[in-house]
Amino acid sequence: MTERSTYLLVDGENIDATLGISLLGRRPEPQERPRWNKVLTFAEQAWQQPVKGLFFLAAPGELPATFVQALLAIGYRPVPLRGEGKVVDIAIQRMTEALVGRDADVMLVSHDRDFAPQMEQLAANDQRVGILGFGEFMAGGLRDIDGMEFFDLEYDVAAFTSRLPRVRVIPIDEFNPLDFI
Template identity: 70%
Template sequence: MSERTTHLLVDGENIDATLGGSVLGRRPHPEERPRWNRLIEHAEEMWDQPVNGLFFLAANDGMPMPFVQALLAMGYRAVPLRGEGKVVDLAIQRTAEALLDREDDVLLVSHDADFTPQMTALAETEGRRTGVIGFQEFMASSLRAVPGIEFHDLEYDVHAFTSTLPRIRIIEIDEFNPLDFI
């Protein structure tokens, strides 16, 4: 492994909202939620370096201790936030801006266009690798337009789910399996 670090910035609320609202059309059952440990493993393997997994969550209604303990056991640092407005977005934006002064690489786990200015600035730094992980079909077009960012699908590339989600996606003909449809 290299001496560089990948900072994995997880917007769990955004992923959960997209999964429930856009993919499933309802609140996800526990077995339908991402296996967050697979995300850290994918990030480590992807760029062959240590990962600093930061999982940002709103804690205005108190600390969700069972979830926080599970995150800690998987190697994440939980970042519970309280305040007015979109505290998770604000914290991720500030973290991304602080990373401009470091040579480390950055992976954002979100679909949110609010992070486009920060991801653009990070991607413009020569030698830095940047990426976004989420559901490809729901990724903000402004994030997709940032040159130099790698995109990874949470289900198909990261394999963060234990069952197949009901998604419609464009299939490369070389990957097409008619048995998936009959």
Template identity: 75%
Template sequence: MTARTTYLLVDGENIDATLGISVLGRRPQPEERPRWNKLLHHAEVTWDQPVKGLFFLAVGDSLPSGFVQALIALGYKTIPLRGEGKVVDIAIQRTAEALVSRPADVMLVSHDRDFVPQMQELASSDDRRTALVGFREFMASDLQEIPGIEFHDLEYDVAAFTSRLPRVRIIDIDEFDPLEFI
């Protein structure tokens, strides 16, 4: 492995909301949520370097201790935030801006267009790898249009789910398997 690091910036609320509202049409059950350890592993093997997983979450006056402890046990640094506005977005934006001056690669786990300026800046560097992780069909088009940015599907590439999700996606004919549908 190299001395370079991948920063995995996880917008947990965005992923949970997209999964619940857009994919399942209801609140996800615990067994339907992503296996966050698989995401860390995917990032590490994909770019063959150490990963620092930063998991951002908005909290009120109490910490979701069980969830936070589980993330810490998996190897994430949890960043519980509170305040006015979209605190998770603000924190991820600030983190991405701070990473511009560091020799590091960045994977953003979110579908949110609020991160376009920061991801454009990160992707503009010739010696930095950048990627988006999520569900392509729900990814902000502005994010997908950033030159040089990779895309990793949370279900198909990362294999972060224990069962198949009820998604409708465009299938390249070379990948079409009729057995999935009959």
């Protein structure tokens, strides 16, 4: 019998685009991107089971060797893809469909509503599902799935080395006036 595991599916393009376009208004610098090792560690600790990290990325030209080597070094399995259309979305959708009914749970790192039907199918199959991202940019279709757990990349995961310029509704119990001084 195999041990239950979590599949951590990373839509790197979606996170990079949200960070760049929606938060920073420019292409993120390397030090402004998530510390992907922290995301992997968080996933393992959050659900107390082994994690298989798959990092999906479009590679229309040459393989981004330096980035791929860094991902391998911290424990991810890179999934570089080439083809017509939104290859990363297609691959993640196929992956989630393949996981339905397996002894596995799924955490998705994305904001994209395109994955809602597959995540809903996993949840309906009594598999644990979670989403990691920025709450203010999360697609409603993902948030509306019964049983979906949400983890904020900055506040829950602590995946960044510096504070991001975010504007969000703050629950009064979390309000710290020192954050605004």
